[in-house]
Amino acid sequence: MKRKKARNKKGAFSAVLLLLTTLGLLMIGGVAIDLSHAFYVRSQLQAAADSCALTGAYYLSNLHPSTYDHRRSEEMARQIARRNFIDGYLMDDAGDRTELVYSCQTGFKGPQFCQITLTHKVCTSFGRLVGVNYLPVTVVSKAGAFVGTKSVAPNWLQNLAISHRVLRSREIITDPQNKEFNSYFVSEWKSDNNPDIKVGATIVTAGKGDLNSLQARKVYNVAIVRGGDPKESMPRTSEIIGTVSIMLDVRSSADRSTFRIVEGGVIKGQPGTPRYSGFLTSDDMDFAIRNGHWRVALVQ
Amino acid sequence: MVRLRQRVSLQIRNLKRKSGQASTELAASLMFIIPLMLVAVYVVTQCVQAYTIYCTLKQASAQAARRFAVAYIHNPDLVRKNYGQVCYSVEYPGVVNSYKQFELVEFSPDAIPPTVTMRVHFAPEIFGCRRFPEPDILGISKHFKMSAQTTEKLD
Numbered sequence: 001m002k003r004k005k006a007r008n009k010k011g012a013f014s015a016v017l018l019l020l021t022t023l024g025l026l027m028i029g030g031v032a033i034d035l036s037h038a039f040y041v042r043s044q045l046q047a048a049a050d051s052c053a054l055t056g057a058y059y060l061s062n063l064h065p066s067t068y069d070h071r072r073s074e075e076m077a078r079q080i081a082r083r084n085f086i087d088g089y090l091m092d093d094a095g096d097r098t099e100l101v102y103s104c105q106t107g108f109k110g111p112q113f114c115q116i117t118l119t120h121k122v123c124t125s126f127g128r129l130v131g132v133n134y135l136p137v138t139v140v141s142k143a144g145a146f147v148g149t150k151s152v153a154p155n156w157l158q159n160l161a162i163s164h165r166v167l168r169s170r171e172i173i174t175d176p177q178n179k180e181f182n183s184y185f186v187s188e189w190k191s192d193n194n195p196d197i198k199v200g201a202t203i204v205t206a207g208k209g210d211l212n213s214l215q216a217r218k219v220y221n222v223a224i225v226r227g228g229d230p231k232e233s234m235p236r237t238s239e240i241i242g243t244v245s246i247m248l249d250v251r252s253s254a255d256r257s258t259f260r261i262v263e264g265g266v267i268k269g270q271p272g273t274p275r276y277s278g279f280l281t282s283d284d285m286d287f288a289i290r291n292g293h294w295r296v297a298l299v300q
Numbered sequence: 301m302v303r304l305r306q307r308v309s310l311q312i313r314n315l316k317r318k319s320g321q322a323s324t325e326l327a328a329s330l331m332f333i334i335p336l337m338l339v340a341v342y343v344v345t346q347c348v349q350a351y352t353i354y355c356t357l358k359q360a361s362a363q364a365a366r367r368f369a370v371a372y373i374h375n376p377d378l379v380r381k382n383y384g385q386v387c388y389s390v391e392y393p394g395v396v397n398s399y400k401q402f403e404l405v406e407f408s409p410d411a412i413p414p415t416v417t418m419r420v421h422f423a424p425e426i427f428g429c430r431r432f433p434e435p436d437i438l439g440i441s442k443h444f445k446m447s448a449q450t451t452e453k454l455d
Contacts, residue, residue: 013326014329014330017337018337021337021341024341025340025341028344028345029344032349032352035352035355039358042359043362270373270376297370297373297374298370298373
């Protein structure tokens with residue numbers, strides 16, 4: 001009888017020891033699994049926050065964003081957020097576990113900023129055994145919409161340069177003999193194979209070209225060059241002071257065409273206000289800023 | 301009566317002997333089980349720690365690559381020359397303590413898509429990293445190295 005009791009005691013002790021060890025190992029392993037899962041979700045959240053912030057900033061790419069722009073920016077940022085998968089579920093389906101805080105910071109002439117803070121409660125697998133059901137993960141992403149670009153990446157500009165003078169005649173006139181000469185084909189590169197361009201420093205010269213080689217109603221990104229003093233003829237050599245998107249309408253000849261400036265164009269390059277090597281007239285500056293491309297980029 | 305007394309004392313003696321035998325068996329079995337359990341706990345703990353370090357390194361490399369990409373958009377020349385600057389603030393105490401732990405593996409601004417790959421290294425007791433394994437019974441600490449890398453789109 002006593003022997004049986006002693007054996008029982010031995011068995012119980014071993015079982016308790018085994019149980020405690022297993023529990024300890026499970027907890028240690030659980031911490032690592034939950035932690036790595038949280039890191040994984042964090043990287044997904046960061047990607048989602050980045051795309052939301054970039055989208056929000058894109059809809060703020062306006063010199064004076066209105067209340068409507070702000071509302072649209074937030075709406076679109078939230079819409080993009082809902083397209084992201086977080087922890088295996090579309091963000092919308094995660095219910096109250098995910099929180100998106102939108103904030104924007106806008107000013108006259110930009111840059112306009114959009115900040116997204118995403119918080120997600122990551123469900124724990126093992127933490128819940130000790131009462132920790134969620135691990136909160138927060139990421140922040142901030143994107144800016146910059147008016148103007150400091151540089152333009154290769155292959156983004158057509159070899160056409162226009163100046164503020166086009167606003168006067170409402171036509172692109174590339175004939176240098178014409179008194180209203182206001183644009184020219186750039187001789188430095190062919191078609192849209194532009195090299196790396198430093199806005200404010202890269203100098204281009206007038207070359208020959210035919211406006212008929214460009215398609216009607218197609219959006220072209222072109223360079224903005226100095227128009228110079230309106231009383232004098234337009235300089236045939238100038239630095240690029242900006243970029244703009246245009247669409248050609250009716251062509252009356254190979255060197256004359258009506259056109260429209262297309263708003264909302266985004267170009268690839270380094271965002272920010274360019275440094276100009278010389279003095280710009282107010283007409284040049286105004287034309288470049290009001291019609292220039294916007295650049296959307298992450299800042300944080 | 302005397303016989304009965306003799307029989308009882310014999311039974312008691314037998315029981316005492318058996319009880320001692322059980323205790324000895326318990327002690328003997330624990331001598332095997334406890335070291336095995338200790339070894340198991342130690343191995344599992346170190347494996348878990350190694351996995352946690354790897355996850356942390358992966359997170360640090362992702363953070364550094366993202367910062368590099370963000371900084372590159374705004375100032376490509378500066379980032380190209382001194383990529384260490386973007387890694388200054390990436391810190392995970394005990395695992396990632398210094399910008400010197402980062403390595404620029406690949407930087408392809410002209411590729412499609414343009415990418416950057418950052419790698420972060422962990423070596424025990426270098427750059428303020430913690431000791432691993434702890435305790436280092438087999439003396440493998442000096443041979444232990446771990447790294448993780450992440451590729452991020454540049455634009």
